[in-house]
Amino acid sequence: MARAFGIAAAGALACAAALAVPLAAVPADVSRGRALYELRCLGCHSESVHARAKRTARDFDEVRRWVERWNVSLSLAWSAEEVDDVTLHLNDAYYRYPCPPSACKVVSQK
Numbered sequence: 001m002a003r004a005f006g007i008a009a010a011g012a013l014a015c016a017a018a019l020a021v022p023l024a025a026v027p028a029d030v031s032r033g034r035a036l037y038e039l040r041c042l043g044c045h046s047e048s049v050h051a052r053a054k055r056t057a058r059d060f061d062e063v064r065r066w067v068e069r070w071n072v073s074l075s076l077a078w079s080a081e082e083v084d085d086v087t088l089h090l091n092d093a094y095y096r097y098p099c100p101p102s103a104c105k106v107v108s109q110k
Contacts, residue, residue, distance in 0.1 A: 027102075027103065027104055027105040028081070028084040028085045028087065028088035028103045028104065029085045029088070030085070030088045030089050030092050032082070032085045033082075033084075033085030033086040033087065033088050033089030033090070034089040034093070036078065036082055036085060036086050036089075037086050037089050037090065040074070040076055041070070041086075050090060050093070050094035050095070051094060055095075057095065057097075059097050059098075060087070060091055060095070060097040060098065060099050060100060060103070061100075063087050063090055063091055063095055063097065064083065064084070064087040064103075067083050067086050067087045067090065068083050071083055084103050087103070088103060088104065
């Protein structure tokens, strides 16, 4: 009995320690962003919305704000990570604005 309690306590302590360590930011996933966009947005948005000459979004952060705005307006309930994924997809496919390292995978150039 004491041994079982000791094992359970050790497991609980390990879980608590793991939760105390902050998780590293995970870069956005362009493939998941494309899938989410195609599922929830493509019905109303075509390429012409993003390819028009007079764009509303002038940088990566503004693209993200538009994605977040539609997330709220349409009650999509996307997580912050999913919003980042869709933003990265749109930026990769249409806008090509400089992407912050926190959202984009940084590849070392050697």
